[in-house]
Amino acid sequence: MSQSTESLLSVQGLEKHFPITKGLFQRQVGAVKAVDGLTFDVVKGETLGLVGESGCGKTTTGRLITRLIEPTAGKIVFEGKDISHMSQGDLRPLRRDMQMIFQDPYSSLNPRHTVGAIVGAPFRIQGVKTEQGTKKAVQEILELVGLNPEHYNRYPHEFSGGQRQRIGIARTLALKPKLIIADEPVSALDVSIQAQVVNLLEDLQNELDLTYVVIAHDLSVVRHISDRVAVMYLGKIVEIADSAMLYKAPLHPYTNALLSAVPVPDVKRRTQRDRIRLQGDVPSPINPPPACRFHTRCWKAQEVCRTVEPPLAELLPGHQVACHFPENTPQDAGPAEPVAAAGDAGDQGIAPGVINPVS
Amino acid sequence: MVTYIIRRLIWAVVMIAIVSMITFAIFFLVPRLAGATSESLAARYVGRTASAQQVTVAAERLGFNDPLIVQYGRFAKGIVTGADYDYGPGVERCPAPCFGYSFLTRLPVWPDLLNRLPVTLSLALGAAVIWLIAGVATGVLSALRRGSFFDRAAMGIALAGVSLPIFFTGIVSLVVFSYGRPLALTAPGGSFTPFFVNPAQWAYSLILPWITLAFLYAAGYARLTRSGMLETMNEDYIRTARAKGLTERVVVFKHGLRGALTPILTIFGLDLGLLMGGAVLTESTFSLPGIGKYAIDAITNQDLPKVMGVTLVAAFFVVVANLVVDLLYAVVDPRVRLS
Amino acid sequence: MSFLELKDLRIHFPTDDGLVKSVDGLSFALERGKTLGIVGESGSGKSVTSLGILGLHKGGRAKISGEIWLDGEELVSATPEHVRTLRGKKMAMIFQDPLSAMHPYYTVGQQIVEAYRIHHPVGKAVARKHAIDLLGRVGIPQPDRRVDSYPHEFSGGMRQRAMIAMALSCDPELLIADEPTTALDVTVQAQILDLMRDLQQEFDSALIIITHDLGVVAELADDILVMYGGRCIEYGSASDIFERPEHPYTWGLLGSMPRLDRERTDRLMPIKGTPPSLINVPSGCAFHPRCAYEPRTDGKATTKVPDLLETEGGHLVRCHLSKDERRGIWENEIKPTLESA
Incomplete structure (x- = not known):
């Protein structure tokens, strides 16, 4: 994995609060803190996975990055330009470079337009090509995503779910974007088709030098396609790390619980597995628990978790976690690499000799 | 639930007020824009045989020369509390809700x-x-x-x-x-x-x-x-x-x-x-x-x-x-x- | 005879475009206390099978043949009214999306009470107490208060618990769960799977779990039935299917899913093409257009439907390849790539 360190997208302290109004005069009584202070970078050519359960704010994050909605606070910097509050008009030229793939391949395609019109629309909107040129370009893209270019004049309903998702991807690729935000790109597809689309996304990334932010709830899919993974809980990132590290030795108890909850197709493990079972549901983002938001469901929670919010700190190189009592550290006697000092979360001391799997 | 009901009720009252304004505008404002004068409006109240002077007096008494907002206020007040119509010879009481008098029958509507x-x-x-x-x-x-x-x-x-x-x-x-x-x-x-x-x-x-x-x-x-x-x-x-x-x-x-x-x-x-x-x-x-x-x-x-x-x-x-x-x-x- | 036994079940729907053979000759048996996982992609016929057992496949137009034996009673030839009296009482169903599967205008309690009272002549107060008991049993906190909530006031996990409580209201001996956790988050899914496992042990009922997720099946099922194009293409114990699968489609499913319990593979191994439409099921072996090993069958796969044959100890496979060929491919070609880092 040879990556430049130049970040394509940089998000700092991103917040999105949806107001809740009540009573006769619709006065604001609170806010759904869908996204509440996110900071991360996406490096050119990498895939960042965003995982979390429903209500964690991952979809809102995707829509914020593409500026389909405007952030309440914080900064989004794309290719060095601050786009946090840019007007839709100013955003238009940037939309070419930043595209979105949606979950439901059917509802995101206009049923009355042909595939040619759908995939060609971005050209026309951006005024890029002539009619003839558009057709040729569209057919090239259709071929690229594994569709028959002769199906140019067909309608979405004539395609299967997997093919529709390919159409969606083709439309996304039309303008050769630099960054693609994929929101649950495979979750509506059959298992055998999921794998096709996942492979396609990977091939396209290699071929076209794309950068992905993949938003998904399926932890195994995210591990498969991501270089780095951010785990979200109630509007905050609780852990962000290189994919291999995060899945092998998660530091945050929530990540650990999530991983342990994934059913694994291995009968032998049925009895052996050490399960962590979280109780109850994710609390409402309207009144999230104070301090560490996970403390209400965490088996390790102490008084400090209810009073002091743990900062997202780099506990191991390239591995940030927001927890007072991280897992898989020496005190925890977990299988993690020996780290000498991993006392409190603010401690950035890294023991010598720790191998950083990224480099 | 209670606030829902109250909000709906208030909304209904506001709607009725707006409807009354629009109705008023259609019947009094639009004719004016189309060229009607206070006198031509008043003429319908006093009958075809009335003299020009009678019409002018009626127009004044019926308030057609007042600013529109005052006229609307009177119209709305009539609906809520009733109104008195001064035709000259005598004052006629139009009880609430008063939508005015018929031109033809001279009876309240x-x-x-x-x-x-x-x-x-x-x-x-x-x-x-x-x-x-x-x-x-x-x-x-x-x-x-x-x-x-x-x-x-x-x-x-x-x-x-x-x-x-x-x-x-x-x-x-x-x-x-x-x-x-x-x-x-x-x-x-x-x-x-x-x-x-x-x-x-x-x-x-x-x-x-x-x-x-x-x-x-x-x-x-x-x-x-x-x-x-x-x-x-x-x-x-x-x-x-x-x-x-x-x-x-x-x-x-x-x-x-x-x-x-x-x-x-x-x-x-x-x-x-x-x-x-x-x-x-x-x-x-x-x-x-x-x-x-x-x-x-x-x-x-x-x-x-x-x-x-x-x-x-x-x-x-x-x-x-x-x-x-x-x-x-x-x-x-x-x-x-x-x- | 087993507690539940299907013999050559066929459910066909005549449509304007042709005959849809949703289920085309399905046989299996299930005992009390055991769990059968039915795995398949969309259009494999797995959901229609479960609706057929309950007699809920769409009435007049569907043509159903074969036999369904439930506890010594044949259901295909039974009167609809008799099957209705068994539904909810002897056999019950848990659906995928509890939000749309519960009536939005009635409280959770009303819906459970209704399910109980249709089969038990008790008063409302007794039934309500029963509903509160059940809600408590499936792990809903403060059941005496939540019984009066509407489905939309519950979270997804709580709704699925309520749905389970409703299905359990008459102590059914056969419980069918159609994608019970697909609409749920992973941590909630784990809770629901645990709950279903515990309840099954408690009630000693037969459980059929229908899903596309091999992971879910591996957690719960004793036996697994893989469906494709309306037919069973492989059947066996959970370890047969996960450790010694013999059908190319099963291999494809295993190769398609990224796995958390193994090292990350470089590439997934998807099955080419798309699942067939049930109107135009490919001739011969329904899987042949997508099968990488079709050339090894000398064209048999395109003309003749392979029989479902026993390979060893109750492990059934519907494939033209010989047993030795299949085992060779699995050991030498498939297994190593699945496990390679």
Whole structure:
């Protein structure tokens, strides 16, 4: 994995609060803190996975990055330009470079337009090509995503779910974007088709030098396609790390619980597995628990978790976690690499000799 | 829930105020924009024989020279508290709600309207009961036996029902069932017996108009119920109800119809509200002395205050019907109660 | 005879475009206390099978043949009214999306009470107490208060618990769960799977779990039935299917899913093409257009439907390849790539 360190997208302290109004005069009584202070970078050519359960704010994050909605606070910097509050008009030229793939391949395609019109629309909107040129370009893209270019004049309903998702991807690729935000790109597809689309996304990334932010709830899919993974809980990132590290030795108890909850197709493990079972549901983002938001469901929670919010700190190189009592550290006697000092979360001391799997 | 009701109520009051403003604008502002002067407006109040000077005096007394906002204030105040009209020779009291005086009869509009209200209400409510029962029943049966002979026949008739105008179906029914028939189903045109005077006579005088009006609406409701039922019977919760082992009757009526009725309720409320402001065609066809007939007469005679009165009363019914529907919706659909 | 036994079940729907053979000759048996996982993609016929057992496949138009034996009673030839009295009482179903599967206008309690009272002549108060008991048993906190809530006032996990409570209201001996956790988050899914496992042990009922997720099946099922194009293409114990699968489609499913319990593979191994439409099921072996090993069958796969044959100890496979060929491919070609880092 040879990556430049130049970040394509940089998000700092991103917040999105949806107001809740009540009573006769619709006065604001609170806010759904869908996204509440996110900071991360996406490096050119990498895939960042965003995982979390429903209500964690991952979809809102995707829509914020593409500026389909405007952030309440914080900064989004794309290719060095601050786009946090840019007007839709100013955003238009940037939309070419930043595209979105949606979950439901059917509802995101206009049923009355042909595939040619759908995939060609971005050209026309951006005024890029002539009619003839558009057709040729569209057919090239259709071929690229594994569709028959002769199906140019067909309608979405004539395609299967997997093919529709390919159409969606083709439309996304039309303008050769630099960054693609994929929101649950495979979750509506059959298992055998999921794998096709996942492979396609990977091939396209290699071929076209794309950068992905993949938003998904399926932890195994995210591990498969991501270089780095951010785990979200109630509007905050609780852990962000290189994919291999995060899945092998998660530091945050929530990540650990999530991983342990994934059913694994291995009968032998049925009895052996050490399960962590979280109780109850994710609390409402309207009144999230104070301090560490996970403390209400965490088996390790102490008084400090209810009073002091743990900062997202780099506990191991390239591995940030927001927890007072991280897992898989020496005190925890977990299988993690020996780290000498991993006392409190603010401690950035890294023991010598720790191998950083990224480099 | 309480704030929901209060909010809906306030909204209804605001709507009525806005409607009154628009009505006022149509009847007083628009003529002015079209070139009418205070005098030409006043002329209609004092009659054709009045001298120019009388007209000028009347215009002043009726306040046509005041700023529009003052005129509207007086108009609105008249509706709420009643008004005094100073014609010169004497002051006439127009009790609340005062919609003004008829040009023709020199009588206040409201008592006249009030007299005709029972006719329209009887017509609308009676027809509504018939069309709701007939329409929903037909729709449910059609949906359950989709594609059957019954379904096709019912939907064919329904298509005819929504397409044929009242003055056609009404006259046909009059010819077939009333004029000169030994078993005339309706009394000769123009008669109406109040319910409290003689219920049998009341029903007798209204049966044909009811059926004619109900036919038009029942057709629409049958189609609406059918499509609603087809949709709800495909819902997952219907499958769940069946999986519980409920009998088909319970599945259809308790689970299916309950879900399908909600949108019908909305439309029913609005239709009823509209009709209470006067079933113009039906009342004209059957010469029933209701609000619709009153409106037609007023328009033909260019009797402005009457037209305004009818407009406001009709608007009032629509707003109230809307309010009732909104509140009923919250009762029917628990999901509405939250918001 | 087993507690539940299907013999050559066929459910066909005539449509304007042709005959849809949703289920085309399905046989299996299930005992009390055991769990059968039915795995398949969309259009494999797995959901229609479960609806067929309950007699809920769409009435008039569907053509159903074969036999369904439940506790010594044949259901295909039984009167609809008799099957109705068994539904909810002897056999019950849990659906995928509890939000759309519960009536939005009735409280959770009303819906459970209704399910109980249709089969038990008790008063409302007794049934309500029963509903509260059940809600408590499936792990809903404060059941005496939550019984009066509407489905939309519950979270997804709580709704699925309520749905389970409703299905359990009459102590059914056969419980069918159609994608019970697909609409749920992973941590909630784990809770629900645990709950179902515990309840099954408690009630000693037969459980059929229908899903596309091999992971879910591996957690719960004793036996697994893989469906494709309306037919069973492989059947066996959970370890047969996961450790010694013999059908190319099963291999494809295993190769398609990224796995958390193994090192990350470089590439997934998807099955080419798309699942067949049930109107035009490919001739011969329904899987042949997508099968990489079709050339090894000398064209048999395109003309003849392979029989479902026993390979060893109750492990059934529907494939033209010989047993040795299949085992060779699995050991030498498939297994190593699945496990390679």
